[in-house]
Amino acid sequence: MAELGQQIGQPLGMGLGLFPFAVGGAAVSIGFVQSHSELATSTTDVTVDMSGWGLLENDIVIVFVSECNAGTSSVAMVSAGWTQIGSDLYGDDTYDNTSAAYYKIMGATPDTSFTVDGRDGSSEPSAVIAYAFRGVDTVSPLDVTPTTLAAANGGNPTPPAITTVTDGCVILCHGSGSGSSMTTAPTPGANLPNNVETQTEDLGSLALGSGAAWARQSVAGTFTPDTWTGGNSSTASGRTAFTIALRPDQGATTLEQLTALTAGTNSAIWIPLSGYSDLYSDSGRTTPITAGSGDPVGAVDDLSGNGLHLLQATTSLKPDATDGLTLDGVDDNLDATFTVTGDAAFLALVKTTDTLARPLSAVATSGYPADWQNGSTSTTWSSPASDIHVDGTLFTAGVSTSDAVHDAIATGTWKTFENRVIDWSVQDGVRVGKAFNGFRQYAGAVGALVFLDLAGLGANAASALSLAQTLMAEIKATL
Amino acid sequence: MADYTNRIAIIIPANVKPDTDAIFSILDPDVGGANSFTVPLSSDGGNSITHWAAYTRMIQNSYTALTTFSNNDFKNYVDDLKPDNSVPLGTIQSFKQRVLLGAEGQDFWEFVAAQGLVPYEPEM
Numbered sequence: 342m343a344e345l346g347q348q349i350g351q352p353l354g355m356g357l358g359l360f361p362f363a364v365g366g367a368a369v370s371i372g373f374v375q376s377h378s379e380l381a382t383s384t385t386d387v388t389v390d391m392s393g394w395g396l397l398e399n400d401i402v403i404v405f406v407s408e409c410n411a412g413t414s415s416v417a418m419v420s421a422g423w424t425q426i427g428s429d430l431y432g433d434d435t436y437d438n439t440s441a442a443y444y445k446i447m448g449a450t451p452d453t454s455f456t457v458d459g460r461d462g463s464s465e466p467s468a469v470i471a472y473a474f475r476g477v478d479t480v481s482p483l484d485v486t487p488t489t490l491a492a493a494n495g496g497n498p499t500p501p502a503i504t505t506v507t508d509g510c511v512i513l514c515h516g517s518g519s520g521s522s523m524t525t526a527p528t529p530g531a532n533l534p535n536n537v538e539t540q541t542e543d544l545g546s547l548a549l550g551s552g553a554a555w556a557r558q559s560v561a562g563t564f565t566p567d568t569w570t571g572g573n574s575s576t577a578s579g580r581t582a583f584t585i586a587l588r589p590d591q592g593a594t595t596l597e598q599l600t601a602l603t604a605g606t607n608s609a610i611w612i613p614l615s616g617y618s619d620l621y622s623d624s625g626r627t628t629p630i631t632a633g634s635g636d637p638v639g640a641v642d643d644l645s646g647n648g649l650h651l652l653q654a655t656t657s658l659k660p661d662a663t664d665g666l667t668l669d670g671v672d673d674n675l676d677a678t679f680t681v682t683g684d685a686a687f688l689a690l691v692k693t694t695d696t697l698a699r700p701l702s703a704v705a706t707s708g709y710p711a712d713w714q715n716g717s718t719s720t721t722w723s724s725p726a727s728d729i730h731v732d733g734t735l736f737t738a739g740v741s742t743s744d745a746v747h748d749a750i751a752t753g754t755w756k757t758f759e760n761r762v763i764d765w766s767v768q769d770g771v772r773v774g775k776a777f778n779g780f781r782q783y784a785g786a787v788g789a790l791v792f793l794d795l796a797g798l799g800a801n802a803a804s805a806l807s808l809a810q811t812l813m814a815e816i817k818a819t820l
Numbered sequence: 821m822a823d824y825t826n827r828i829a830i831i832i833p834a835n836v837k838p839d840t841d842a843i844f845s846i847l848d849p850d851v852g853g854a855n856s857f858t859v860p861l862s863s864d865g866g867n868s869i870t871h872w873a874a875y876t877r878m879i880q881n882s883y884t885a886l887t888t889f890s891n892n893d894f895k896n897y898v899d900d901l902k903p904d905n906s907v908p909l910g911t912i913q914s915f916k917q918r919v920l921l922g923a924e925g926q927d928f929w930e931f932v933a934a935q936g937l938v939p940y941e942p943e944m
Binding site: 779 | 822824827844848849850851852853855856857858859860873874875876877878928929940941942
C-alpha cells in the first residue's frame, strides 16, 4: 500500500506532486464535513444548528462537552439517539474538569441540530465542540476503544496515544482543562493540524479551556499526539482528554468512497463506460441509451451526486456511446457549467490517435488542462501552465514539448491523463470535446473523467485525488 | 428510442444558414437544433466564411424525408414534427436547393476537401 503519511499537514500544492500513480493506492477515505465550537452562555441548554453543514446519510457527528466546576458537572447530551463514547471523564482537583463525548450516525434524514446541557451554575463555564465526518464505517465507527485522560495537578490536557488496527483511520482528539483563570485554550500539537477548534472562558473564579483537532493515519499503528500548549499549568487544575480513532468504511467501493468524499463540492465524476454513469440521448435526461450502442449522447450523469451533468442539446454536436464517449474530431462536445474558487484536478481515461487535439477545456473561458500537437516543439500546452502525468509519467509545463505529450497519449490505447493541480478559479466549468471558440477539437474516446474541486474539498483534497487515481486504475484494468 | 443514421457531413452556403437553422431546430429531436452548423469553412481557410458544416446523425425518418421527398412533402414532414410552427415553403426550397450531403459514414474532412473548402480555425 502506498505510504501517504507524509501528506498530513502538508499544504495542498506541495503535497500532491509527491503522490505516486496510485494503482491500488491507499484508501484514505474518511472525509471531513464540518467542525463547530461554542460556549454555553447560561444554564440554558445549548442547541447547535447543523442545518448548514451539508450532512448526508451515514455521516458521523462527534460531540464533546466540557465544564469547569468545584465538583463533578453534568455534561449530558440532551438530544435522543446519541451514543456516549465511554463514560464521563472527571479530572478531580481544586478546579475540576468534566468532559463527555457522544456520537451519532446520521439517518436518511440527517439531524438539523443537537442539544447539550448548559452550565450547571451561572459561574461554571462550559463548552461544546463538534465534528462531522463522511466515509466512516457505520458498523464499527470506532476502530479501537478510545483512550482517555482524567488527571489532576495541571490543566494542559495532551491526549493519550492510541493504537489503531485499520489503515486509513482519522484520529480525533479533544482536551479540556480547568483553572482559576484561563488566558490560552489548550491547543493541539503539530501532528493534529486539521480544523483546530478551541474555546476558552474565564468567569472570575472558575475558568475553562477546551480544544480539538484531527489527523489522518494512513497505516494502522500507534498515534501519539504531540504535546499540547496552553491551558492553566497550576497544580490546582484538573484536565481531561479523549483520543478517538474513526474507522473508514470497510464495505465501500472506491467509487462509493470517492462519491462520499466529493459530495457537496463542485467536483464531478463522469464515467460513460458501461455500468457506471447513466447516459441519455437528450439533454433533458429523459431518454436513456445503452453505453456501447453508438447512439448520440446528450447527457452523462454526474456520479458524485453534485448534479454537474455533462450536457449537449444539439444532436450534431453529440458524441456517440460506442466506447465511453466517442467524439468525432469535428464538432462534438458536452458541457457542465459551474464555478470553483481555486485549484482543480482533472483525471481522465482517453483513447485516441488524434495528432492535434484538446480533449478537455473550460466551457466558454480559456482554460484547458492540456492539449497536444504532433511534431510541435512548443512547451505551452495547458492554460494556466501546469504539469500533467500520462500513465504516471510526468510532463513538466514549460519544459516538455507538445510533441512529447502527443507521443505519450495518442497511441490508440487507453491512457490515464492527470492534471493534479491547475488554477481553475476563473474558469466556468468543464467541456469535453471541441473548445468553445473553434480552436482545437478532439477525435477519440473518453472513458472516464473526474474533476476535483480542490479548493472546495479542502482537507479532503489529497484523499480525493488518491481515490480518483485508484478509481482510474481500477477502470483501466477492466478495459 | 429513435433510430439514427450514421454520421453525415452536411454543408450549406453561409447565406442559407438562417433557413437551415430554422429547419434543423425542428428536425433535431433535442432542443438545440438551431446550433447544428458550427464548422466555418472558406475557400482558403481564411476568415471569409462562405459555408458552414455539420457532422451529424439524423433520425432515420428525417434523413429519408430530406433525401427522397419533394419540397412540398418535406415541408409537410417538417411541419408535422412541430405543428405550431409552420416553415415557409421558400425556406424549405432555399435549403434543399443548396445543401450538400455526404454519404452516411463518409469522412467529414474528405467531404469538405472534395467541395474545395477548408475549415477556418481562429488563431489562439
